[in-house]
Amino acid sequence: MSDRDGSADRLETTAGAGAAEPADAPAIDEGRYLYCLVRADEDATLETTGVDGEPGSIVTAxxxxxVVHACDGIYDSGDLAQIRRWLVRHQTVVDEAGQAFGTPIPFQFDTILRGDDDGVREWLRKERDTLERALDGLADHWEYRVEVVEIDPIDDAALLERDERLRELDERIADADEGTAFLLEQQFEQRLTERRAARRESVTADLQERLAAEAREVHALERSPSAQLSDDVAGSGSTASDDGETLCRLTLLAHEDDEGAIGSILDDVAANDGLEVRFTGPWPPYTFAPEFGDDGDGTATEHANSRP
Incomplete structure (x- = not known):
């Protein structure tokens, strides 16, 4: 689409909240901060308070x-508390839009489209086929997060009882001289590590298989992700700290009608002694939303997920 002077509009995304604005960052005389896309009739309305207190609204075509608000620049700050407030407000607006119109396609924090409301409408019409497919594909589907935490870890004695190789090493250590015993103890510890890892993998694989029968997609996440500001906002951070070890973290895309069935599966897992299941959602489908890349005509249509 074109702005008033005929140059191509661009969808701008910052390198990351809190990052220094590059010296050559293009100025934005008039723009629209994008929160999300939804299904909406021409007469749809949405009144909300957006990032930095800006009044949000919905532009339809x-x-x-x-869902947008008018802006004339990116949101950048060295104040982490300020960035967190912006992120929380961004997520709140996306949640409100989801409640009002159904599953949204969320944009990353600080995604800005050059131009006014008419420019947004033109972009929506230009990308209509792509956006239709994305909205149809995600309709009534939401993202859920699962974390299985071992709050009462299985002790070495229990593993020893279950594993023949560990018992053999234990017996050899008892009868060995000091030098040999040292080497055998290293083998023993390595075997313990392997058995614990195998148990984690078994729990994860079994849970993934069972959830896959109810969810449309299931993906494993890192067990110990690096902390990110967006984690607290979108429910993606690990909540296990000093109160247990995370065995697995999963993200699911599931129809809202299947939430109960998923909950029943997780209840079965939580019934195991020493395990705790942490289940969050429904969230907008950040992980599963499509990415809109450069369309080749100078109009950048980038969509990035703000979850990990």
Whole structure:
């Protein structure tokens, strides 16, 4: 699409909240900060308070709505508390849009489209086929997060009882001289580590298989992710700290009608002694939303997920 001077509009995303603005970052005389896309009729309305207290609204075209607020620059700060407030407000607006219109396609924090509301409508019409497919594919589907935490870890004696190789090493250590015993103890510790890892993998594989029967997609996440500001906002951070070891973290894309069945599976897992299941959602499908790349005509249509 084109702005007033005929140059191509661009969808701008910052390198990351809190990052220094590059010296050559293009100025934005008039723009629209994008929160998400939803299904919406032409007469749809949404009144909300957006990032930094800006009034949010919805701009519609051909049955698709973009939740936006007017802006003239990116949001950048060295104050982490300020960034967190912005992120929380961004997520709140996306949640409100989801409640009002159904599953949204969320944009990353600080995604800005050059131009005014008419420019947004033109972009929606231009990308209508792509956006229709994305909204149809995600309709009534939400993202859920699962974390299985071992709050009462299985002790060495229990592993020893279950594993023949560990018992053999234990017996050899008892009868060995000091030098040999040292080497055998290293083998023993390595075997313990392997058995614990195998147990984690078994729990994860079994849970993934059972959840896959109810969810459309299931993906494993890192057990100990690096902390990110967006984690607290979107429920993606690990909540296990000093109160247990995370055995697995999963993210699911599931129809809202299947939430109960998923909960029943997790209840079965939580019934195991020493295990705790942490289940969050429904969230907008950040992990599963499509990415809109450069369309080749100078109009950048980038969509990035703000979850890990």
């Amino acid at each position: 051909d049955g698709i709505g973009a």
